[in-house]
Amino acid sequence: MIPRLDIRQQGFAQALGEAARGPGFFLLDGHGLDPAPVFAAAEAFFAQPQEAKDAVSIRHSAHNRGYVTLGEERLDDTTGAPDQKEAFNVGLDLAPDDPRVVSCEPFRGTNLWPDLPGFRTATLGWYNSAWALGVDLMRAVAVDLGLEAERFSPDFDAPLATLRLLRYPAEDGAGGIGAGAHTDYGALTLLMTDGTAGLQVKPRDGDWIDVPPAEGAFVVNIGDCLMRWTNGIYASTPHRVLPPPRERYSVAFFLDPNPDAMIAALPGTGAPQWPPVSGADYLRSRLEATYG
Numbered sequence: 001m002i003p004r005l006d007i008r009q010q011g012f013a014q015a016l017g018e019a020a021r022g023p024g025f026f027l028l029d030g031h032g033l034d035p036a037p038v039f040a041a042a043e044a045f046f047a048q049p050q051e052a053k054d055a056v057s058i059r060h061s062a063h064n065r066g067y068v069t070l071g072e073e074r075l076d077d078t079t080g081a082p083d084q085k086e087a088f089n090v091g092l093d094l095a096p097d098d099p100r101v102v103s104c105e106p107f108r109g110t111n112l113w114p115d116l117p118g119f120r121t122a123t124l125g126w127y128n129s130a131w132a133l134g135v136d137l138m139r140a141v142a143v144d145l146g147l148e149a150e151r152f153s154p155d156f157d158a159p160l161a162t163l164r165l166l167r168y169p170a171e172d173g174a175g176g177i178g179a180g181a182h183t184d185y186g187a188l189t190l191l192m193t194d195g196t197a198g199l200q201v202k203p204r205d206g207d208w209i210d211v212p213p214a215e216g217a218f219v220v221n222i223g224d225c226l227m228r229w230t231n232g233i234y235a236s237t238p239h240r241v242l243p244p245p246r247e248r249y250s251v252a253f254f255l256d257p258n259p260d261a262m263i264a265a266l267p268g269t270g271a272p273q274w275p276p277v278s279g280a281d282y283l284r285s286r287l288e289a290t291y292g
């Protein structure tokens with residue numbers, strides 16, 4: 001059962017905490033964001049000729065930005081089945097002369113932009129709104145854990161967050177998978193879908209269940225960094241996307257922490273299950289496992 005919460009409700013932090021300890025997923029209303037512009041940008045991007053998309057390929061970026069073509073990624077590294085999806089990644093938008101870009105800090109680079117009017121404005125608008133909402137959710141996480149509300153804020157003020165536009169072609173009867181089973185790497189993921197079915201989650205002690213399409217609500221889930229911070233109290237649950245009954249669009253915002261954030265078991269959570277790791281080292285290790 002995936003609970004549906006409203007960020008304005010009484011006792012929101014505790015309700016978030018309950019969902020995070022249970023399925024690791026919840027639906028979120030009351031966010032006030034309009035997804036129409038970012039979905040319009042995604043449709044315009046994926047409708048371009050293949051050459052235009054390949055011109056901004058992630059292969060041209062050392063910083064995990066740009067276009068991933070159909071079958072290029074395999075999120076489930078146990079089966080190695082290629083994902084039947086295409087994607088476009090936008091990272092924290094830095095100028096070419098930003099000191100972090102000039103000194104080649106890990107993952108600090110410029111974004112790749114397609115030649116589409118309004119695309120940059122729409123995607124960066126969504127990036128910034130989802131980032132602010134994600135930091136707000138991390139305040140609720142802190143409150144649920146009995147910590148000071150701003151405990152996590154400094155770890156997310158220049159995050160390795162990625163906005164990802166996704167398009168899954170309609171099921172063609174050939175089998176395969178839209179997105180293979182995986183857990184997300186960061187702290188929280190804020191996902192908006194077009195309402196088409198396909199997303200499933202596997203709770204800690206259960207079988208695969210459908211995430212119900214919920215118009216206008218975010219699907220929020222706990223990622224591995226937040227599971228490690230809470231020493232396993234919060235669940236980062238495996239999820240996947242089945243080939244959808246019709247073409248499906250979704251927009252995921254992965255809130256990964258700052259590169260120098262230390263992800264270590266919080267005090268009072270018992271003997272650490274995982275060694276401390278920095279945000280940058282952790283993201284690097286996970287991307288290497290996915291892309292080889």
Ligand SMILES: O=C(O)CCC(=O)C(=O)O
Pocket residue numbers: 164166179184191193199239240241250251252
């Ligand atoms: O498109 C979706 O519904 C989920 C995508 C996802 O889980 C991911 O990209 O990590």
Ligand SMILES: [Fe+2]
Pocket residue numbers: 182183184189239
């Ligand atoms: Fe995911």
